[in-house]
Amino acid sequence: MTAAARPNLGKPAASGTILSIKGLTKIFGGLTAVNNVDLEIPRQSIVSVIGPNGAGKTTFFNMITGIYEPSSGTVNLDGDNLVGLRPDQVTAAGIARTFQNIRLFASMDSQENVMVGRHSRLKAGYIDSLLRTKRFHESEKEAEDVANLMLDFVGLGRFRHELATNLPYGDQRKLEIARALATSPKLVLLDEPAAGMNPRETEELKSLIRRIRDDLGVTVCLIEHDMRLVMTLSEYITVLDYGSKIAEGLPHEVRNNPKVMEAYLGRGAAAGEYGKEETVKGGGANA
Amino acid sequence: MTAIRPGSQPPISAPDRSLALIILAVISSALLLVSQESAWLARLPSALANFLKNPLVASLVLTFFLANLLFAYRWKASLWAKLLVGGLSLFLILPWAGRDNTSVLDLAIQIGIFAALSLGLNIVVGLAGLLDLGYIAFFAVGAYTWGIFGSGQIGKVLTYFKDNSANNGPVVAVGGLVLLIVTALSLRTINRVKGKRTPVANWAFLLAALGLVIGVILLARGVVMLVAANASGLPNGINPNFFWLFLILAIAAAASVGVLIGLPVLKLKGDYLAIITLGLGEVIRVLANNLGTYTNGSQGITPIGSASVPWFNSLAGAIGFTPDQYNLFFLYFVVLIIIAVIILANMRLDRSKIGRAWIAIREDEIAAQAMGVPLVQTKLIAFATGASFAGIMGVIFAAKQGFISPESFILNQSISVLSMVVLGGLGSIPGVILGAAVVTILNISLLPSLGEATASLNIPPQVNPAQLQRLVFGSILVAMMLFRPEGLLPSVRQRRMMHEDDNPSDNLTPQDSIAGELNPENAAEVYSPGIATRADDERGGGTQ
Amino acid sequence: QTSLKIASISPLSGGQSDLGSQIKNGAQLAVNEYVAQFKKLGFDLSLTGYDDQADPATGTAAARKIAADSSILAVVGTLNSGVAIPASAALAPSHVAMVSPANTANQVTDRGLKNMNRIVARDDAQGPAGANFLTGKLKAKSVYLLNDKTAYGEGLVTEVKKALLAKNIKISGDEGTEEKSDFSAIIQKIKLTKPDAIYFGGIYNQIGVFVKQLREQGVMVPLVGGDGLDSEQMVTIGGKGSDNVYYTTVAAPAEALVALPAAKKVADAYSKAYGKDIQGFGIFGYDAAKVTLQGVLLAVKDNGNKLPSREQVETAMRKVRATGLLSGTVQFNSMGDRKAAKMYIMSINNGKFTLDSTINVKSAIN
């Protein structure tokens, strides 16, 4: 993608590329799940990765976050190569994520779940915890404050002391987002955040994602099958199929790409069904 | 959203039981003191005296007395009453009874030791969810650390090296140091090299770790040799006042062994970890049995010294303790202090970022890692912390027994500590202490007394209660677990998870096999520490 | 009537409970004999049996309980040296005298505790006796040494080895094993090294299994052991394999007893009370209890027929001259070892135990 094609975000300070991926490949046994994919994510943008089931999207995320080791390729976050880092190191470097299959800490309440997300940013260590030093108290307060802030941010403030597993599905997804945000990421990767949400809840989610970018200044990259969400939210879309990138571009470009229509969207999808939304509520108006 | 349960339950109003608590405490204390004091017993009508002297009755009285501490902790009562009962029981009545009957003190110390062990294992198993079946090894490390130096054994070691190859000391020491530095450096580089562990890196890591261990051993050996060259034997070990230093050294030693054992194996999951720790626990014991030069092998080490504090002894003397009781009396208070510190440390760690990280990796390693929790490091901290509690108590154990041999550190002991933790309530500090107390009292007071009480009856040997300890203990274990699967005093977390505070009409209790059984969420959400971090939900490969 | 108690410590549960119960039962018989005599003096005599599960820690806990019960004046026990050592140490500060019917390890008395005595010979007599038998009667030029990795077994073999080395006998192998069932590796090694004889320091339940497998693999050389083999179970377990097996023992076989008729009476009483035949450790439990009671009586007498203190009993025990025992008179030297102990060499052949020879052991010190 050329710099010229990149949408102007109107935020001068926030220009440039935050994540740059080159030739990322993952081979499972004989199966090439992700094949030589390049991707650049502009700072403070909302971008999406879409593609048919089994296209390799989740695997792509897993490689970025260090859960899988790429078979080849590089991942650069603000110039630092992330390949080979452990997941916790990737998080410390500034990438947080949510999971396609929700993975919350079952025995913790919402607040604690989010506090865990703060782990890598807290200064207090083992000795501080034992001796209850000033640094410890500061850290704990920070963790708690950030957790509450994030819970409020995603709208779960009232469930602060509720066990995570007792929350309804959609709220659990939001809780995962709050937990990811608590790591103070530069970039957050959301894997199908709208799955299991009804259209109304998806609308709320949409504005939440915009606020993540606008209010927190965090770059968002998401995987989604909900085309209304993707088309209205993303500034840039990459399409994978059978592990390879088959298209990329602005939403309307992708939507009208015949390859994408055939492999992914299905008949008649492009014409307008998803399009009308975008014209109505494009460009972060809800923020 | 009304179905969502409120975050906190309104406190159930229970009657204040301060008065009951105090009355019970007074009764049980009186009973205890009377039953232990022969002078008082003599004044009682002989039937009553004989009754109180019956081993089983005496043991029950003691148990009843100790139960007061539990009541003081559990009951709703005013703080001063709780403190009064707790304080007097621990600091006055118990030592007093111990003066008349040292086995009370012995039991109390033993409970303290096991409570500390349980607290340590609780961190590893209950909080971090790592099933460790070889935990007693760290206890052994602590015990031998002091045992060797606090007895004539160190003299023997030095003499051995003096007689053999003492003049190689400098060479060995320098060699060890060099190896140590080289391997430590290479370990660091290996760790720095980014990238998941390839087999080559694995080998390199293993070799370097091995080198590190050998380096440490050589260095230590070299130092011993150097010392030995000039030593003239230490028939009674080093000055017993080094005891204090060795409390610290034992922590360090046990923690290091914890890290050493942990490094190669903590990547393993669930039961793989369990069996490896079991094996490594045995390795430590067998080494103790085989490395006779240092440990005196199967013969064991004895006598082992213990610190003595002059003013404390005179205090003990002043309140009627005989000199042979000083050490127990002294160790009792040392144990109290250590336990207090350990509890404090435990609570502080539990309620800190580390504690949260432990629980996070217990619940979901992948998610925890993705949230920035370094897996191996966090597990190592759990291992080392747990180990250090065992290490320090090992020193106390050696000083109390005056004798240690590999037989005290067998696998069964590890299992026993584990049962204390689970019985008391995984992850619950008061729970595991209670678990330790219950199991210890059963094992060294109640069950044996059953045999002693019936010793004079003519019962066929096959069904003689004295021989049925396993049966009785086993039945108690099974029964307690069936009736209180969440443990005696479950942790708040556990209670929340198991809906312990449910209304009685709840049809999803574990006993209700059909409803409970077929309830996926029950199966899925109950956290499964230890054996495998993977719960049913993950196996399903789907959302929770 | 003042209550006066003695205690026994021995394994009453677990794998060695068979031997441990014998000690307790034997002691009970002795106590029964003395109840009347104590009654006359105004004492209500009884025995309390404590279980040590053959485990040092449990044994020590039992010892602490005994120390705490001031009506207990002395202890008969234990079976295992590994338990006796810490248990006696735990009893020492309270001056509770101990008389051991079975512990042979040198360390038991070598620590110089005032309260620890034993009526059996020590391993530094048993070891050389075994060694002499190996080189003398068995004419072995090379011996394979095995032990069970316990304080007793390993300690005993150390003594045997010392004696063998002094005679320039070849040691074909020397190792320990905790294994209870599978001995294939060791047997292969024995087959390879072809020793003239094997010495195994350990207990019958392990050695019986071993020797059976050994014979099945065609190794027929004699096997010698210590008092750990002194049980009829040895033949039950080893079957034909226990032929050509010899052992030194400190507990006397029936035919070697000085007081045969008395022994018969005890044996009858034993089988009547416990439904089993008395064996070596039953006899020694009986004898040890008798020594203990005579020591207590001596202390009572010294104290003007009043209840003696434990310290008095401790002192009396060292100087008592106990008579009327099945194994002859007992006197202790200054270390608590029996001045003139006997040792017996037994052979097992065709499933029968026969007394091969008797050895007198005199303690070197007084």
Added chain:
Amino acid sequence: MDFATLAPFLVGVVVSGLVLGFVYAIIALGYTMVYGVLQLINFAHSEVFVTGAVVGFEIFRVLNGSEMNGYLKLLIALIAAMVASGLLNILIERLAYRPLRNAPRLVPLITAIGVSLILQDVIRIIEGFQGRFDLTYQLPTGFSTPFCGPDSTCPGVGKFLGTIGISLQVKEVIVVIVALLSLAALNYLVNFTKLGRAIRAVAQDRVTSGLMGIDANGIISLTFLIGGALGGISGVLFGLKFGTVNAYSGFDPGIIAFTAAVLGGIGSIPGAVLGGLVLGVIQNLIGVTNILGGALNIANLGVIDSSYQRIGAFLVLVLILIFKPTGLLGRSNVEKV
């Protein structure tokens, strides 16, 4: 020591290790079966297998005088032991594990330990009433005779094996054959039948297998029955091979067998067998390291003798698991994130 003596020696060591390994393997299968469905280390399995050994002992004892063919006696003993141990295992599951299905997984582990303790005493008491503690197998004549060996006169296969330095007794051959047969049967059952598939499904997700129309409780009971029956077989084999059992004999072999199951990859049937064999051989090799050290003139190996057998095996386990964290044949537990 020259090669000519060392080679047959090593063959002997390895072969006896393999026989030993077969016994471990069958015990290990009992652990693996139960572990497979409940993820529970069935600590009571050691007593389940001792029960089998005791039943086998009783059968051989009762039939000792009779004229019956030795192999028939063996068959009866095996069947009786399988039935007894299998039923016992079902009973244990019902009483001590099933009520705890939904409890944290360490809880049934503790009840398993409790049951194990109870059974030890129960077995001791039952045999104790007949005045027995150590139970020594009274084998039919011919079982203890050599099947093959250097100086055996055995015909055919035995002779051939003998010439290459393998010496085995008839009963050892029986052990191997019975073990192989049970392994084959079990492997077929679990991996190639509908029942086996159901067992694996229940193992992975009890609730969902209910949705497939599978009676999870029934399958679990069945698994305990099979696991127990294997325990019964292994008990008899244990008695055959080692000659003596008592109420407490289960503990050690139980631990080793479970280790074998882990080494092979817990849950995997061929894994348990491979693990058992590897452990058996390794244990034996470590037991003779001092001899090898002597032969190779490596003095330091001299200290490694039988007393290191057990822990040597554990150290090998550590090494293997470092490189193969799910055991030799364990499928790596792929987790889709």
Added chain:
Amino acid sequence: MLELRGVHTYYGHIHALKGIDAVVPDGEIVALIGGNGAGKTTTLRTISGMLRPKQGSVIMQGKDISGIPAHQIMQMGMSHVPEGRRIFPQLTVRENLEIGAHTVTDRKVIEERIQEGFTYFPRLKERENQLGGTMSGGEQQMLAIARALMVNPKLLLLDEPSMGLSPLFVEAIFDIIVELNAKRKTTILLVEQNAQMALSVAKTAYVLQTGEVKLSGNASDIAEDESVRKAYLGED
């Protein structure tokens, strides 16, 4: 086919269903919609016997099945695609399908149905021997649906079948639903977030809110209902 009468279900003390009354007529498609945590999943679980109602009854073909274990209910001709797919992770795709047919004895029938599943979802055929647990989210969803069809159920419970599926497959799924219902007369109880789609294929619908039936009736009426549009269809 199926009737719920005053069903109350609890999780521990959480009262998730508060008296649900509903009827699923023979051969119909019934949609169940509602917001997050409304109790849709719980309703399906209660029907299939994964949960036992504390009060009320579930009646299938005239027989009260509340309290009967799930595996017996399934043997009566019901099939349930559970929330979260619940694929057997260590079984291959083919084995997952075979286990779906556990109650079917005829091997030929099983094979036919597997092939049928493969024609619905060719991806499954491609991955016949891949472990279920390593399939992608959407692939697992396909497998879960195919698995449920292995018994040719009389009553099919679908819990959010379109979740995680690409738009192409969402359409495919609804086609399959319609086809099953039309050709095989399979009765279907459908829980969907994609309410619009669900209501377009269903004949009747129930709207749940916090464990209670808030609305019920003709699907097309409900699709037009103001409050429903607002609450669930994201239209304001």
